[in-house]
Amino acid sequence: xxxxxxxxxxxxxxxxxxxxxxxxxxxxxxxxxxxxxxxxxxxxxxxxxxxxxxxxxxxxxxxxxxxxxxxxxxxxxxxxxxxxxxxxxxxxxxxxxxxxxxxxxxxxxxxxxxxxxxxxxxxxxxxxxxxxxxxxxxxxx
Amino acid sequence: xxxxxxxxxxxxxxxxxxxxxxxxxxxxxxxxxxxxxxxxxxxxxxxxxxxxxxxxxxxx
Numbered sequence: 103x104x105x106x107x108x109x110x111x112x113x114x115x116x117x118x119x120x121x122x123x124x125x126x127x128x129x130x131x132x133x134x135x136x137x138x139x140x141x142x143x144x145x146x147x148x149x150x151x152x153x154x155x156x157x158x159x160x161x162x163x164x165x166x167x168x169x170x171x172x173x174x175x176x177x178x179x180x181x182x183x184x185x186x187x188x189x190x191x192x193x194x195x196x197x198x199x200x201x202x203x204x205x206x207x208x209x210x211x212x213x214x215x216x217x218x219x220x221x222x223x224x225x226x227x228x229x230x231x232x233x234x235x236x237x238x239x240x241x242x243x
Numbered sequence: 244x245x246x247x248x249x250x251x252x253x254x255x256x257x258x259x260x261x262x263x264x265x266x267x268x269x270x271x272x273x274x275x276x277x278x279x280x281x282x283x284x285x286x287x288x289x290x291x292x293x294x295x296x297x298x299x300x301x302x303x
Contacts, residue, residue: 146252153288155288155289159288160288160289161289162289164285164286164289165285166285168285168289169277169284169285169287172287172288172289173273173274173277173284173287175288176273176287176288177269177270177273180269181266181269184254184255184258184265185255185258187252187254187255187258188252188255188259190252190255191252192252192253193252193253193254193255194252194253194254195254196254204280204283204284204286204287205287205288207280207283208273208276208277208280208284208287209276210276211272211275211276211277211279211280212269212272212273212275212276213272214276215268215271215272215275215276216268216269216272219268219271219272224261224264224265224267224268225261225264225265225268226257226260226261227256227257227260227261228254228257228258228265239254240254241253241254241256241257242257
């Protein structure tokens with residue numbers, strides 16, 4: 103049973119196993135975020151490895167409105183992962199994996215925009231970069 | 244054992260110190276990137292996002 107597995111519950115202390123959190127909107131589950139934590143020395147990396155949309159969203163006909171819905175779920179999930187790092191002592195890196203070519207293109211576009219915002223001082227303490235297929239957020243040291 | 248959860252991780256501290264601006268930056272960046280992609284953005288996170296075709300290629 104999933105309730106007895108290692109994939110649910112608080113993040114802290116669970117390394118190298120898939121962990122799932124739900125993205126909710128007004129009590130309705132919109133998506134599942136898959137994350138994996140790994141350790142590099144004293145630092146903890148949290149990798150957002152996949153996002154499983156609920157069937158109603160995933161199967162929607164591709165329109166401007168459905169694209170906006172999906173992007174809203176994605177940004178909610180990403181910001182939720184940032185909020186979850188409160189549970190993890192030593193977390194200094196969040197990486198978002200581009201599973202498809204379209205997602206890699208999207209993440210690279212996000213990086214370009216975020217780099218501009220960062221240069222304008224809108225993201226103090228957080229650096230953003232692209233590493234292969236990953237969009238990476240790190241604390242500035 | 245008591246864990247100080249006031250500040251959380253270094254990343255959470257940076258995030259929460261400037262939360263509204265950071266959330267806005269992420270949302271605007273996602274919007275800009277999707278607009279740059281044009282019609283291709285419609286396939287992001289849909290069943291037509293390339294997963295099935297990529298899975299078929301791997302299986303072949």
